[in-house]
Amino acid sequence: MTLLKIENLHINYGHVHALKGVSLEVGEGEIVTLLGANGAGKTTTLRAISGLLKAVKGDVLFNGDSLKTVKAHDRVELGISQSPEGRRVFSTLTVHENLSLGAYSRRKKDWNVVEKTRRFVYDLFPRLEERKNQTAGTLSGGEQQMLAIGRALMAKPKLMLLDEPSLGLAPLLVQNIFKTIREINKQGVTILLVEQNARAALKVASRGYVLETGNCVLSGSADDLLADEAVRKAYLGEK
Template sequence: MLKVNHIDVYHGYVHALKNVSLHVKQGEILAVLGANGAGKSTLLGTLAGLYKPKAGEIIFQNKKITGQAPDKIVRAGISLIPEKREIFSGLSVQDNLLLGAFHRYRQDKADIKHDAQEILELFPLLQGREKDLAGSLSGGLQQMLAIGRALMARPSLLLLDEPSIGLAPLVVREIMGILVRLKESGVTVVLVEQNTKSAIKVADSVLVMERGEIVHAASSKDAVSDTLLQEAYLGRVRS
């Protein structure tokens, strides 16, 4: 579904992504792990069109999308849920959802209303809160709203940047369970997480980044049994 071939990305003079290549298969969850500053958010931002590579190419569903504007990336079927969610706190839950389908609004009004209802069924805790200001929601509900808003664009690829940040463990488990359900419905997911245990549990494959480079790749099953990965990223030590 998605192929990234040897991309280099700079933030000013900082070489943020160095010769990064990866392949995401249709219908899988790919977890991207690594410490702060490893380049994980830059990777998602580049896939979403926020940053333009200096070199390399990005191919999505057999079409080259390298350097395209974010709105064209959304129309192509890729939605980004940024770190800290970035919801419109002064707007209602309903309006936040509708804004996720801004590019479809003139042509698909009826379908958009139907999609919004399906989002509320996916996140039942948002039901009855449609008129509430998004800023009045708890962190967990705001994260659900951010995911729902992204889904309103009808993406085939969902990019999530640290969805568990600041959330209680029970809410994190619920969010991860929702990602599995989305995968089962046909949505492909790239998940950036520092909560490595939760990410590996739901992922099909795992990449580890350090200083802008991919330094390790494995299936989730292999990642669980990989001693070096466990020691470096899960905080476990040899007995």
């Protein structure tokens, strides 16, 4: 079953035509990755799905329904959450408070489920529980990334948008983050992953799309993209 479908999406930043007719699909239970150089339109695509950017043309469908008139905060309630590029944690709030804000749309109606989700996040990232009363600004980069992912999970999403989760992290932490992405997916969360580390992304994903200057130029299974000569040269550092 198709959970997310993007049809001929066009996005402008002022006079810049950032997305030029992007179409893609994400099936329920999949991990799908978006690859491309800086400026290709990957983050723009995620922001359009979240409702933070308005389409000039085209549509985003979630569970078969158009999101054209659905505001960003209402999309969270429908089951779409995002862990943004650069983490963007609330630095003056504690780990616990950051997680509580992630559950803002849910906490009044199902507090017990919120606490169960928090328990899942702490089991996934034991370091966060150790630092739950520490302000987020004092965490390491890796810990802040854990917190950003944990905060997105607190909304109990059906679809999770992950934007550059390994950016700036040491290799060992990168391995842990991708292991965690698999674990989140096993719990039934569909994932759309934007990631500069193309090799790691394609190893965790089932399918992928390649964006170039706002266009989708290639798509296929992760294995096919890993074997594609153009992808290997452009994104895997092979000659």
